[in-house]
Amino acid sequence: MKEISNLLSYRDSIKVVDATLRDGGLVNDFFFDDDFVRCLYETNIKSGVDYMEFGYRGDKEMFDPEKFGKWKFCSDDDIRAIVGENESDLKIAIMADVGRCNYKQDILPRSESPVDLIRVATYLNQIPTAVDMIQDAKRKGYEVSCNIMAISSAQEGDVRAALDILGKTEVDVIYIVDSFGALYPEQLQRVAALYTEYGEKYNKKIGIHAHNNQQLAFANTIEAVGDGVDWLDATYAAMGRGAGNCAMELLLGFLKNPKYKVYPVIKFIEKHMNKLREDGTIWGYDLQYLMTGLLNQHPRTAIAFTKEGRKDYAEFYKEIVAMD
Amino acid sequence: MKEISNLLSYRDSIKVVDATLRDGGLVNDFFFDDDFVRCLYETNIKSGVDYMEFGYRGDKEMFDPEKFGKWKFCSDDDIRAIVGENESDLKIAIMADVGRCNYKQDILPRSESPVDLIRVATYLNQIPTAVDMIQDAKRKGYEVSCNIMAISSAQEGDVRAALDILGKTEVDVIYIVDSFGALYPEQLQRVAALYTEYGEKYNKKIGIHAHNNQQLAFANTIEAVGDGVDWLDATYAAMGRGAGNCAMELLLGFLKNPKYKVYPVIKFIEKHMNKLREDGTIWGYDLQYLMTGLLNQHPRTAIAFTKEGRKDYAEFYKEIVAMD
Numbered sequence: 121m122k123e124i125s126n127l128l129s130y131r132d133s134i135k136v137v138d139a140t141l142r143d144g145g146l147v148n149d150f151f152f153d154d155d156f157v158r159c160l161y162e163t164n165i166k167s168g169v170d171y172m173e174f175g176y177r178g179d180k181e182m183f184d185p186e187k188f189g190k191w192k193f194c195s196d197d198d199i200r201a202i203v204g205e206n207e208s209d210l211k212i213a214i215m216a217d218v219g220r221c222n223y224k225q226d227i228l229p230r231s232e233s234p235v236d237l238i239r240v241a242t243y244l245n246q247i248p249t250a251v252d253m254i255q256d257a258k259r260k261g262y263e264v265s266c267n268i269m270a271i272s273s274a275q276e277g278d279v280r281a282a283l284d285i286l287g288k289t290e291v292d293v294i295y296i297v298d299s300f301g302a303l304y305p306e307q308l309q310r311v312a313a314l315y316t317e318y319g320e321k322y323n324k325k326i327g328i329h330a331h332n333n334q335q336l337a338f339a340n341t342i343e344a345v346g347d348g349v350d351w352l353d354a355t356y357a358a359m360g361r362g363a364g365n366c367a368m369e370l371l372l373g374f375l376k377n378p379k380y381k382v383y384p385v386i387k388f389i390e391k392h393m394n395k396l397r398e399d400g401t402i403w404g405y406d407l408q409y410l411m412t413g414l415l416n417q418h419p420r421t422a423i424a425f426t427k428e429g430r431k432d433y434a435e436f437y438k439e440i441v442a443m444d
Numbered sequence: 445m446k447e448i449s450n451l452l453s454y455r456d457s458i459k460v461v462d463a464t465l466r467d468g469g470l471v472n473d474f475f476f477d478d479d480f481v482r483c484l485y486e487t488n489i490k491s492g493v494d495y496m497e498f499g500y501r502g503d504k505e506m507f508d509p510e511k512f513g514k515w516k517f518c519s520d521d522d523i524r525a526i527v528g529e530n531e532s533d534l535k536i537a538i539m540a541d542v543g544r545c546n547y548k549q550d551i552l553p554r555s556e557s558p559v560d561l562i563r564v565a566t567y568l569n570q571i572p573t574a575v576d577m578i579q580d581a582k583r584k585g586y587e588v589s590c591n592i593m594a595i596s597s598a599q600e601g602d603v604r605a606a607l608d609i610l611g612k613t614e615v616d617v618i619y620i621v622d623s624f625g626a627l628y629p630e631q632l633q634r635v636a637a638l639y640t641e642y643g644e645k646y647n648k649k650i651g652i653h654a655h656n657n658q659q660l661a662f663a664n665t666i667e668a669v670g671d672g673v674d675w676l677d678a679t680y681a682a683m684g685r686g687a688g689n690c691a692m693e694l695l696l697g698f699l700k701n702p703k704y705k706v707y708p709v710i711k712f713i714e715k716h717m718n719k720l721r722e723d724g725t726i727w728g729y730d731l732q733y734l735m736t737g738l739l740n741q742h743p744r745t746a747i748a749f750t751k752e753g754r755k756d757y758a759e760f761y762k763e764i765v766a767m768d
Binding site for chain 2: 304305306332334335336337338339342343346367369370373374382383386387389390394407410411414431432433434437
């Protein structure tokens with residue numbers, strides 16, 4: 121199964137996607153300043169990252185633009201203000217959330233947009249809308265991926281049905297998403313086997329988006345690499361909702377393709393990510409996230425625990441066990 | 445290979461070893477107060493931990509007792525002051541370091557000591573002394589394990605030679621030690637295959653002691669569980685030298701044997717480990733440890749970086765790459 125198990129070679133088909141602005145934006149309500157975003161863009165180019173996700177294309181009818189930074193909506197104009205004509209090998213991605221995005225109106229044809237890749241995010245029960253969004257984006261000329269969220273609490277039969285439906289669309293990449301940070305590498309291996317089965321059948325690439333509730337986001341991502349998963353999400357300093365994601369610095373240190381360089385990542389973290397932390401933005405592994413991951417629960421209670429500045433971990437454990 | 449890959453069962457032969465006082469002591473020079481140690485002992489009993497390592501049996505001729513807390517030396521009397529006659533299922537371990545322990549004099553017969561297990565720690569080039577220490581401890585009636593340190597920078601031929609020598613002794617357990625936090629799970633799997641080959645040949649148990657430089661201490665430990673490794677080191681809140689160890693709270697959450705309980709661990713961390721952090725004791729994953737792990741170097745430069753309060757990570761990276 122582990123085709124690159126000697127760890128000394130690399131696979132050209134691997135793509136690294138920087139999701140810092142999007143998943144990290146869930147931590148600070150997308151209030152990144154332009155200097156941060158511009159420097160992140162330049163760092164991604166220098167470090168050989170393949171795609172940079174700028175945020176959500178959120179529906180302004182649903183979300184108050186006064187309450188969120190602009191990367192919650194990341195208009196083409198806002199992206200252009202950073203990347204210009206994007207004269208680089210780095211491709212631009214945005215996320216379009218089922219039910220939270222007015223995609224027919226807010227996503228223009230690719231020829232009029234700096235965006236290359238539309239990342240459709242869906243729960244299992246929203247697959248028909250996801251399919252419509254995929255078709256819409258493909259018609260407009262984009263590369264398209266689809267994240268099926270929260271699969272650690274789903275029935276395998278339902279996941280199979282979804283993969284079969286998605287396989288028949290024009291989607292380019294289907295993502296394994298461990299929303300709750302609940303999967304162990306051995307489970308991830310089985311999930312990857314399931315997804316790659318459909319990927320081979322329908323000629324789709326498979327991706328992985330991991331969460332670090334049990335300090336396994338990086339471990340699960342490299343497990344997936346060995347299992348034939350090609351698209352890898354990571355964020356700088358692992359910034360992301362709750363316990364955060366797979367750390368870019370760990371991932372680029374692991375990957376052997378000479379185009380990937382870890383030094384620019386370290387420079388960016390030293391200057392920008394550590395400043396975010398010093399200024400009070402909180403993310404990353406902590407006991408409350410371990411607990412929700414262990415119980416395979418949505419991290420929302422753990423996030424609330426963090427936001428309230430609570431330190432009574434044992435009490436919290438009793439609360440969420442009672443809810444289980 | 446993954447005999448418990450369904451993750452729903454458990455293996456009776458697994459033993460969990462709490463190394464908080466010993467490896468954590470390397471962070472705070474073993475200055476734990478008695479209340480901490482007593483509460484840790486009681487927590488280990490409640491949470492079903494199998495062995496508690498109290499510290500090093502350091503040679504007082506070599507190390508100044510004024511400069512270290514008592515768990516650098518952990519005399520039988522000091523241990524007895526905590527555990528009394530140890531009327532519990534929890535067994536007591538100490539570490540005896542090759543070249544830093546006057547074992548013939550300082551380790552009494554087991555019948556006169558509260559200690560059950562002597563953990564001999566050795567580098568490859570010290571194996572003959574390790575063998576003498578193993579024989580000495582077995583003659584005195586102890587269970588004995590042997591940690592071969594720093595194997596990620598060793599030749600496989602040398603490791604095989606060492607395993608063959610140790611296999612012929614009366615040692616009970618041989619430990620895989622990833623001192624530099626350099627191993628990926630795929631490599632760990634290969635190392636585990638090597639150790640279990642000798643373990644089966646000589647009827648020895650195999651153990652794993654991991655470090656968290658690349659956030660893989662827990663992942664490597666559960667990889668090892670699946671590979672037939674039975675003795676698992678962990679520390680509360682992952683406290684240990686540099687980037688720390690496999691976190692006890694993650695490990696007990698993972699293991700399915702009903703004797704293991706995670707709730708007492710969480711209570712202890714909330715009350716004691718978080719206080720250590722608040723009081724300024726620093727350990728755990730950070731960029732400088734990632735870098736030494738990635739380069740397969742001893743973490744001493746990264747530990748110095750931490751102690752000096754440096755934040756110039758990029759400069760540090762250039763320094764250690766230059767040393768490589």
